[in-house]
Amino acid sequence: MISIDEILNNFPKRAEDAGKRDFGHVLVIAGSGGYTGAAYLTSQAAMLSGSGLVTLAVGKSIYPIMAEKLTEVMVKPFVETRDYSLSLLAEKELLSFSEKCTCAAIGPGISQNKETQSLVRSLLEKMGKPIILDADGINAFAGHVDSLKKATAHLVLTPHIGEMARLLGKDIDEVRNNRKDIALEFAHQYNIVLVLKGHETIVARPDGVFYINATGNVGMATGGTGDVLTGMIASFVGQGMDAFNAAAAGVYFHGLAGDLAAREKGVLSLIATDLLKKLPEVLKTLA
Numbered sequence: 127m128i129s130i131d132e133i134l135n136n137f138p139k140r141a142e143d144a145g146k147r148d149f150g151h152v153l154v155i156a157g158s159g160g161y162t163g164a165a166y167l168t169s170q171a172a173m174l175s176g177s178g179l180v181t182l183a184v185g186k187s188i189y190p191i192m193a194e195k196l197t198e199v200m201v202k203p204f205v206e207t208r209d210y211s212l213s214l215l216a217e218k219e220l221l222s223f224s225e226k227c228t229c230a231a232i233g234p235g236i237s238q239n240k241e242t243q244s245l246v247r248s249l250l251e252k253m254g255k256p257i258i259l260d261a262d263g264i265n266a267f268a269g270h271v272d273s274l275k276k277a278t279a280h281l282v283l284t285p286h287i288g289e290m291a292r293l294l295g296k297d298i299d300e301v302r303n304n305r306k307d308i309a310l311e312f313a314h315q316y317n318i319v320l321v322l323k324g325h326e327t328i329v330a331r332p333d334g335v336f337y338i339n340a341t342g343n344v345g346m347a348t349g350g351t352g353d354v355l356t357g358m359i360a361s362f363v364g365q366g367m368d369a370f371n372a373a374a375a376g377v378y379f380h381g382l383a384g385d386l387a388a389r390e391k392g393v394l395s396l397i398a399t400d401l402l403k404k405l406p407e408v409l410k411t412l413a
Contacts (some may be wrong), residue, residue, distance in 0.1 A: 150364020164235025171357030233263020341381025345393030
């Protein structure tokens, strides 16, 4: 088990003469009809976590909503399905655009539309950039789990217990009762970094090294908090951290932001945007 101090010692230092392109360009592929909030939270979290540039890729019908809601994040429209999710026809343009990006966050609110899920699996195989895969991005591999081995760059998966059980075809209680062993075995078998979310989130890498997180609280068990985490990890990868350290640092600061918010509001009224508001406070020690 590795400590958070060891992880944070690897956080990149910022040169005084640096420009925005020195801090990464994160491509967020997220959102669909009814799930614009997930796209917003992921993109905004990446921006607030230090990214130089963030571009959100969404279906054309969702573009006006996101363009109005986001200011610093760039929003780019692509071909969509009838569910306003990204269409398989958008693949070529997405891959072309990704060449100018440092990494990608794929999945929050992207829907379980079969065409969109085919797009996700294809992007994983063809996009030669680090990918943080979350939510319905992970669900796209249920029944296709061996396709994870086709990833052409570093891959981070961030499932909660339900998504992990669905991916493995196991009972939720079996996953809950064997979290560490399952996380370590899965990370090794598929050569990925796995973030198995929950109380004391586990971050595992293929060689058996792992981190168990001590920050966070039950108030964070609410819609959207996982989207914030995805954006944070993507931002740290984009800034130059390796996938494991970026994931562990993201989990640590994500939980810390939740703890600060809970001290002010309690746990019952805690929502994901409260975490966004606390990111500047918890991350200022890294500058």
